[in-house]
Amino acid sequence: MRMLPAKPPFPFQLALVVFGLMELALLVRSSQAAQPTTDPAEVQALYAIFDRWGLDRPGGGGDPCPDVDVVAKLNSSIMFESYDQAILCNCSYAQSTTCHVIGLKLQRKDVLGRIPEELANLTYLQNLYLDRNYLTGPLPPFIGNLSAMRRLSLSGNALSGTVPRELGNLNELILLGLGTNNFSGPLPPELGSSSSLQHLYVDSNGFSGKLPSTFAQLSNMTTFWAFDNNLSGKIPHFMGSWTKLTTL
Incomplete structure (x- = not known):
């Protein structure tokens, strides 16, 4: 006569159910806690920049990068371009737990003074638009250390001095x-x-002198505006090698 396996006692079954529910609760809690946060050094840098220029702190004094859904909507150049004031974040770092600021736009905000040194801490910055304000002083050399920079626009201010050679580091x-x-x-x-x-x-x-011969290497140039300066010499022959040029 074959013996049937005994059923586990009821307390044991209950313990399994409770254990399963606890595991499920932990999973739900961990998924809720996985909302990304902005790098603290970048948060403090943004606060300092906005405070210096008398602007309200981004994020209402909280995390300056919005929630994931909003970031996804803003994470396009089209949406970013449509605002005079915007912060663009990428929250995919460290398995989507960390956000880095990749875009800062403050156009026509009447900000005064020099370009703040705290910008040097936004090391992931790819797009910086500070056009049409009242910025004065030199363009700081540390801008050349922001190696991810793709678009740097400072037109329509009162910046002065020479352009730092460190900008050549922005590959x-x-x-x-x-x-x-x-x-x-x-x-x-x-x-x-x-x-x-x-x-x-x-x-x-007030740029002066000749166009540098090294500009011959700018083979991807499509738009070059240099009017209303004190440039001298002939139009260089190397411009003929700018085969992608559409506006001169």
Whole structure:
């Protein structure tokens, strides 16, 4: 006669159910707790920048990067371009637990003074638009350390001095807007190292001297504005090698 296996006692079955419910609760809690947060150093940098310029802190003084759904909607150049004030975040770092600021836009906000040194802490920055404000002083060399930068637009301010040669370190740069400022001196030859550069606006300044011969390396150039300056010499022959140029 074959013996049937005995059923586990009821308390044991109950314990299994309770254990399963506890596991499920932990999973739900961990999924809820997995909302990404912005790098604290970048949060403090943004706070300092906005405080310095008398603007309300982004995120109402909380996390400046919005929730994941909003980030997904803003994470496109089209949406970013449609705002005068915007912060663009990428929250896919560290298995989607950390956000980094990749875009900052403060156009027509009447901000005064120098470019704040706290910008140096936004090391993931790819897009920086500070056009049409009242910024003064030099363009700080630390901008050249923001190696992820792709679009840097500072047109329509009162920035002065020479353009730092460190900008030549921005190998990913595709747009540089320096028009309508008070820059002077020669254009730095090091800019010729920014081989990805497509749009260069240096119009309405006090630049002098010849266009650097290193600009021959800017083979991706499509737009070049240099009018209303004190440039001298002939139009260089190397412009003939800018085969993608559409606006001169």
